[in-house]
Amino acid sequence: MSEAVREQTEQPEKIDNTIYPFVVPVKFHNSTRPYSFGTDMEDLAQGDKVIVETAQGVELGECQAVPLSTEKFPPRMPLKPVLRRASAADREAHERNFKLAEEAFKICEEEIAALDLKMNLQSADYTLDRSKILFIYVADQRVDFRELLRRLNARLHCKIELRQIGERDKARMVGGIGMCGMECCCSRFKNHFDVISINMAKNQLLALNIEKLSGMCGKLMCCLKYEDDDYKILTEGLPKMGAHVEYEGEMYRVTSMNVMTNEARIENAETFQIITIDDLKTKAEVRKGVTLAKRGSRAPKQVIRNTAHPNQPAERAGKPEELSPAELSFAASPAFKAREQSANRPARPVKERKQEKPQNGEKRQANAQQKKNANNQQANNRSRRNQNQNRQPNKLKEEARNNPNVTVRSFKSSRTRAAEAKGETK
DSSP: OOHHHHHHTOSOSSOOOOOOSEEEEEEOTTOSSOEEEEESOTTOOTTOEEEEEOSSOEEEEEEOSOOEETTTSOOSSOOOBEEEEOOHHHHHHHHHHHHHHHHHHHHHHHHHHHHTOOOEEEEEEEOTTSSEEEEEEEOSSOOOOHHHHHHHHHHHOSEEEEEEEOHHHHHHHHOOBOTTSSBOHHHHTOSSOOOOOHHHHHHTTOOOOHHHHBOTTSSBOGGGGTTHHHHHHHTTTOOOTTOEEEETTEEEEEEEEETTTTEEEEEOSSOEEEEOHHHHHHTOEEOTTOOOOOTTOOOOSOEEOOSSOTTSOOSSSSOEEOOOHHHHHHHTSHHHHHHHHHHHOOOOOHHHHHHHHHHHHHHHHHHHHHHHHHHHHHHHHHHHHHHHHHHHHHHHHHHHHHOTTOOOOOOOOHHHHHHHHHHHHO
């Protein structure tokens, strides 16, 4: 039976308060760690096969150590009992259940494909007496498997349970090797899953790359939780990554920190320094709203101080004097240069502004003349079309009169033709 399901149902509904004199660790064929069971048999040895009672039913397991007295090692929770030693018939039934479980797994996959259900079947396990079979599957959403249960009951003829698990439980069942080169923590020793958040990676000053921070299950790695409390204590009072600080009279930007090696790197446009974490906490002061110059830019040697605003240098007030390196770096920043350029930009003369109006008026007149010419052209084309239409019938009449081989048909009424004939005779 799956370890993920066994842990979810480790505590039975009815608590057995029976006190056993000995406790023995028992491991099952598909689990990665042993479980404690109570027993009265003191002569059990490591490697013995025993029949135990679990929340899912009767199962066969293997003892991992000799029994220990509950007086020296009291259990933390009620224990399930060891029923007996496994006989030869129990071992044969256990081996036969493996083959029957494989056949049941194929049957379940066929029915899932026939019903087109979106579920990924993981395992199938029989109890020792084959009175119950447990199917474990992974699905993104809840699956309506009522029709699947009806079909499986008709083919397997036993009690059937379908259990859905998550991606982390699937990784525990399958197992694997992590980025550290060791077996995954979930399948090696972890009893329950902790809540992992991206803030734990931020506390450890890690690059927020989800691919590198994810484990075999696709979720954030469990090991981010292990050192989170220590990093919270070590990083308390430190400036954020990328913050601007003033250190020994110069402005820097924090580019990297490593609390384990007790080193921090700060740099500006001219140089960089490697200082200790303690110096970064005590000697460096965070300066907000300061923009550092880019690499390669040179700061002016002398800047005139504005007496009204000492922190903002300006050229039009005060007396020139040499400033501190922090003020020089601020004066060399792009924001200060842009402000000075806008302040020193000369205003346009009034004559240039007045000359723009006649130019705009000439453009408007040219546009009006173009529209007038276009309208005249359209009127000329229209009159030419009318003249051609009026000339065409007269030309046909002349050809009909002059040429006896041409017959001109008229669709006028008889009364109109008679009136025209009388008019021609008159």
